[in-house]
Amino acid sequence: MTYTYVEIPVMLEFPTEPAAIMNYTVQGRGDVLPVGAMWVGEGPWWTRPPTRENIQRKIDERSAKRNAAGELIHKEAPVRWTEINPVEIPQDRTYRNALCCVDGRVQHDMVKAREWHRAMLRHERARKFLELDGARAVAVRSGDTQKVAAIDAEAQKWADAPADPRIEAARNVAELKQLLETPI
Numbered sequence: 301m302t303y304t305y306v307e308i309p310v311m312l313e314f315p316t317e318p319a320a321i322m323n324y325t326v327q328g329r330g331d332v333l334p335v336g337a338m339w340v341g342e343g344p345w346w347t348r349p350p351t352r353e354n355i356q357r358k359i360d361e362r363s364a365k366r367n368a369a370g371e372l373i374h375k376e377a378p379v380r381w382t383e384i385n386p387v388e389i390p391q392d393r394t395y396r397n398a399l400c401c402v403d404g405r406v407q408h409d410m411v412k413a414r415e416w417h418r419a420m421l422r423h424e425r426a427r428k429f430l431e432l433d434g435a436r437a438v439a440v441r442s443g444d445t446q447k448v449a450a451i452d453a454e455a456q457k458w459a460d461a462p463a464d465p466r467i468e469a470a471r472n473v474a475e476l477k478q479l480l481e482t483p484i
Contacts (some may be wrong), residue, residue, distance in 0.1 A: 311401045312378035324374035395473045417476045418462040425458045
């Protein structure tokens with residue numbers, strides 16, 4: 301049997317964390333009736349209207365968590381939330397930490413996207429440096445000065461990668477993503 305859940309995506313914007321998309325369930329199935337919901341027929345299906353109060357209650361519930369001792373702790377609460385059209389949610393999640401909502405539309409904050417891009421480069425650079433260090437050690441032991449020079453040149457390219465002027469010149473995340481494929 302197939303069950304259909306009806307959900308409305310809601311973008312949550314935080315003061316210091318990346319934005320998040322939460323699905324607010326309007327229609328669901330279960331043994332427990334969520335606050336603000338009502339049973340449909342004899343159950344187990346329920347429905348709840350997507351009122352501002354019900355959505356805010358769900359957001360508040362999401363922001364309150366319990367630690368291992370059962371004590372209530374709070375995660376950072378969103379400063380604002382907006383219902384969004386599901387077709388506007390980018391399928392490519394590469395720059396999801398740079399999402400924002402402007403006039404009810406989902407888009408990428410390019411300042412955040414560029415910083416996220418640089419963070420991805422730094423992560424890749426750290427991995428590449430380890431690889432290059434090993435190759436350099438082998439080249440030094442074998443006395444291959446040309447190979448040492450080539451490895452040093454590649455290491456310098458990786459060191460300079462986060463300062464690549466093409467990052468600032470990128471007008472959208474598609475252009476940034478092209479740079480990931482040819483970072484140096």
